[in-house]
Amino acid sequence: MTAGNAKIPVTILTGFLGAGKTTLLNRILQERHGQRIAVIENEFGETGIDGELLIQGDEQIVEMNNGCICCTVRGDLVRILGDLAQKRAAQEISFDRVIIETTGLADPAPVAQTFFVEDDVYASYHLDAIITVVDAVHAMQQLDAHHEAQEQVGFADRILLSKTDLVTPEAVSVLTARLNNINLRAPIHSVHFGQTDLRQILDIDGFSLDAILQIEPDFLRDVSHAHDDDVTSFVFGSERPFNLEKLETFLESIIADYGPQLLRYKGIIHAHNDPQRIVFQGVHMLMSGDHTTQWQPDERKVSTLVFIGTDLPQDYFNEGLHLCLV
């Protein structure tokens, strides 16, 4: 049990690949709410990029990158939650709440289950809500093609619509109607680059076990679920710097040729003679790149790019990227 017998509130932040979860999390971490937040990050792919993308203050950030939080690493989640609660009780660390960012391909149900079926977790934590970020540009196609996207909407206590700045109000209405059809319970709000009223998402006591048991009577028993096996990821890494012009041309060409299959890509780039990191990322055809922090003099400057998609020609990507190195 936690100090003062109060359970630690937990928010599960979910949403399909590239929906805007990290953007929202950064916004929450930057807000002056006076609370200390422990963040548990789970990423699809062997390499964690999000840890680098998070603006670090004095939060506890724990990364889990060796599998999906809803299956292989659920044991890790239980262990990490146990560790955090123990250290907090011993006053070795202090935090007021936990936010878990799931991978874009996670089924939130088994993650939520952990808070009810694992006694130690149940004793220390209270699941406040499942917040699902939905990408207004890509959600229709994601809901058609990936049952994980449907589960994430179905289990949401709040739905936050991102990227409404890129679509028409009519498209938002059509999408909202579809989301309501899947989940009538969850209020839907727009969120522009993560900007939202925190009172809408934290301490909302939104998770209702009763409501979930009504739609999913096996919620506390059924741990089976499936992932799209055809979605794979691979990582390209190099300590040699990139020729930025060549890299841009190559990335534009693969996005033109493989955009529909590229569910998500992101990376940290070390460009030749450039003192700053470049973060590049995208979803299907929407790509962006920005200079961020300076490389430190004693730091290993490593570029890391992660690609997640269906039927991607990994060798072609690897060879093309190699040719862009200086």
Ligand SMILES: Nc1nc2c(ncn2[C@@H]2O[C@H](COP(=O)(O)OP(=O)(O)OP(=O)(O)O)[C@@H](O)[C@H]2O)c(=O)[nH]1
């Ligand atoms: N135009 C627009 N872009 C957005 C908005 N919210 C997020 N983005 C962009 O969408 C891209 C993906 O955002 P992330 O926050 O990294 O998405 P994510 O859900 O954490 O992605 P994964 O963890 O990789 O699944 C980034 O380039 C963001 O800048 C928004 O409201 N409008």
